[in-house]
Amino acid sequence: MKKFYTDLHIHIGRTKTGKPVKITGAKSLTFTNIIEHARNKKGLHMIGIIDCHSPEVIVEMEELMLAGEMSELSGGGLEFGGMAVIPGSELEIYDPGTKGPIHVLVFMPNMKTMKEFSAWLSGKMKNVNLSSQRIYATGRELQIKVKELGGLFIPAHVFTPFKSLYGKGVNKSLEEVFDPQLIDGIELGLSSDTNMADGLEELHSYPFLTNSDAHSLAKIAREYQAILMEEASFTNLALGLRGEGGRGILANYGLDPLLGKYHRTVCTDCLQPNNKTGEPCSNCGSMKITRGVADRIAELSSAAQRPNWRPPYIHQVPLEFIPGLGPKLFEKLLWHFGTEMAILHDVPSEAIEQVIPERIAKLIIEAREGRLRLTAGGGGKYGRVDFS
Incomplete structure (x- = not known):
């Protein structure tokens, strides 16, 4: 088992030809620039790149594979010079009867499933080329599709005031939107930490993720986690989130809230x-x-105790x-x-x-x-x- 530094929320700003993906993302955030910067400058061992469902991004990924610069890992995910790349998407749901919008992260094990997922999304959103778009399906429908493809499903930055599960002050439980059994982890966001989030008892059974939500190269790894795994791969990531086979999150490294x-x-x-x-x-x-995250969490918190299995949350200043x-x-x-x-x-x-x-x-x-x-x-x- 080895320790792997992992950031699972990095956006693509532009395609290789300069077309927008994440409109608010930096133009320098191309897929190729991201993998080079994350490996060479940041020193990460595994990254999750959001927006890989965009068809032109898929083309760039396939071109890198044909050139021999990137290859598929036997355990799932892609390999770039010793760093694992997990292809993912950030999507926006707004279920009837609930208050949204709500952002979620999904990750696919390989190029085949990401291409299938992209094709499915093209019939569920207005513009499949862009990031964080509204998907015309319920949260539970999306969860079922992700699990059919063998993917991972993670509600994103769940406490931020905008576009999150709890942030707008209306949704009080994840069961209002999602199937709790089909959630693989909870992303906390930059303004909260483990101790704050564990005030919600319904979150005690899930691993917490601390990711950068990077909209520029400099923001990559402003939050990340160390995960104990046999190797950096999709399969080991899934096992690590479940804490199986001796794998698991060793520590979360995040901004002081x-x-x-x-x-x-x-x-x-x-x-x-x-x-x-x-x-x-x-x-x-x-x-x-x-409304601030600290006050919103205080409104929702009712847990008398915190779970004793949590890894340490280490406050870090990038x-x-x-x-x-x-x-x-x-x-x-x-x-x-x-x-x-x-x-x-x-x-x-x-x-x-x-x-x-x-x-x-x-x-x-x-x-x-x-x-x-x-x-x-x-x-x-x-x-x-x-x-x-």
């Missing part, structure tokens, strides 16, 4: 903290209030959040130490201090040890590191 964009409740117009539901902002008078660590210094660190995973986990503080200014090196080590002071985010604005 304070750094998330939607951690606290704020006025949408002026970002002033505002916890009084239904009342105007005390600062600007606006009635536009974005290097891009470190004040003063610009692109040039970041590239200098990569040149010396190889990958971001190495810098975040392994490189001694003394070695980092020899490469970049001591003040910035100290912040990296304090981030690694959870000693930074943070200011909470909300209303779509990230929290920040307070180093004053």
Whole structure:
């Protein structure tokens, strides 16, 4: 068994020919750029690329396989220079009688099933070429199709205020939308962590995933997990999520929830903290209030105890959040130490201090040890590191 660093939510911004896939994603987020950056710069061992259902993305994947740069793994998934790639999709459902929209992640074991899934989706959505599109099928219908194809089904960023299972304040249970038996894991999102999510007893039986939801190359691996597996493959991932055969999630690495964009409740117009539901902002008078994840989870929480089997959730500050660590210094660190995973986990503080200014090196080590002071985010604005 080995430890594999894994980020399962990376978007494709554009196709190889420049056509949009995730419209809000960076133009540099092509399939080829993603796999190269995730392996060479980030140091990940397994990634899930969302939007692989897009027909032109499928063509690019097949071209890489024909060129010998990528191949199918016997255990499922694709292999690129020692890194596993799990093809996936993010879809939007809006069931009659429930309040949505709700985003979900699905993953397929191989190219054959992804092509079958793409063909099925083409009859269920208006534009199969784009990411995160509304699918005209219920959540349960989608689950059944995914399981027919041998895939994995994971509700996405379940607490964020928009496009999530719990976020809008209406759905109170996953059973209102999904078949609980056909869920393989729960993605937490950037503004919550394990302890917060385990306030909901109905989530206690599911593994928690912490993924980047990257819309740019720099955001890849801002959250990820370490999974114990025999090899990096689709089959081992599925077994790891179920905790079978000695496999399982060893640790979740995620932003301190304070750094998330939607951690606290704020006025949408002026970002002033505002916890009084239904009342105007005390600062600007606006009635536009974005409910924070922390307050929403507090509303839903009723569990007296937390499950004792959870792996540790390690609060981590991505290097891009470190004040003063610009692109040039970041590239200098990569040149010396190889990958971001190495810098975040392994490189001694003394070695980092020899490469970049001591003040910035100290912040990296304090981030690694959870000693930074943070200011909470909300209303779509990230929290920040307070180093004053």
